[in-house]
């Protein structure tokens with residue numbers, strides 16, 4: 469079947485259904501090269517995303533943070549040094565979150581959002597994040613774009629496959645990865661072709677955060 473026909477059939481097949489909702493989230497930046505590339509792609513497609521940033525990179529790349537913010541994306545807290553919080557003392561956990569919260573405070577308008585590195589979370593981490601006024605936001609689609617086995621483009625198939633099964637997907641990708649940045653436009657184009665997709669604004673991330681069920 470030619471591409472034109474297959475895309476028409478895809479549209480017909482999905483015509484009666486409500487669109488699948490997708491939130492894009494990008495972790496581990498800001499990166500002077502790859503974050504910038506991803507910003508251009510998001511701008512071209514008029515999509516807003518959430519960027520969970522690492523404090524020590526924020527301190528090193530304030531101009532990139534400013535551009536992410538100016539482009540209308542949401543900035544979240546991904547700790548200061550990306551350590552596994554469940555292995556730290558309560559004081560260390562607090563410091564990891566608080567230091568980063570201060571660094572990004574000029575760039576956070578809405579409720580403060582927090583994502584623990586590696587998704588490593590327990591009651592202590594949750595309680596401290598809560599106490600510091602942060603809403604914890606995980607994900608339910610992890611295409612493992614950080615994994616060499618899934619680079620340069622294998623992660624796109626994984627993301628599409630997982631998103632196809634869900635009414636609502638919070639997709640985790642990494643804006644510090646060259647292979648993710650270089651293939652991000654292809655990823656968005658393939659996602660759009662896969663059926664009716666509604667790219668949701670990150671302002672609504674907190675509302676969906678409690679309903680995420682990863683595989």
Ligand SMILES: [Zn+2]
Pocket residue numbers: 495496546550585586
């Ligand atoms: Zn991370």
